Amino acid sequence: MSIYVTLDGEVLDLSRLTVSEAEFFDLCYGTWRENNTGRYARLQSLIFGDDNPILKAGRRVTRETFEHPLFQAVTDLEARAGVLEGKLLPDREDERPGDDPLAEEFVSIAEAARIKGITVPAVHAAIRRGDLVALANRPLKVSVTSLGHWEVDAGRQRSARKAVVLS
DSSP, X not given: OOEEEOTTOOEEEOTXXXXXXXXXXXXXXHHHHSOSTTHHHHHHHHHTSTTOTTOBGGGBOOHHHHHSXXXXXXXXXXXXXXXXXXXXXXXXXXOOTTSOTTOOOEEEHHHHHHHHTSOHHHHHHHHHHTSSOEESSSSOEEEXXXXXXXXXXXXXXXXXHHHHHHO
């Protein structure tokens, strides 16, 4: 799956990972899924080890590395493992570190438009801008989490309506 939902509810699009990045993610995800007490330490070793394809020379975490969706996803897996093993405290009481971060729900474009009270073309435009995450299969499906986090720009909607009326 190409959609990853962090403990904070942020939606990461992993569909653009390179082959080596995707393989590294799969390794980290498999480690997180292991039900043992050593996964937190193992994830730390993996993330900051030689096999991480996005760490720069000297194994430094640069701003570019920190902002990379792969790094955000694997460090989220590390945090989940740390909370599950009692090594880290949860950030929030409602945090659910055992929930699968790849188990995302999706709705149709029409349903997304209905939920947000906007038009189908407006949903397509939000997907093109990167405001909403969608699966690339046909028909397109929108991530429910990204839809929940996305705030409709009322000004943009008014401008679009005026343009339709004026044309």
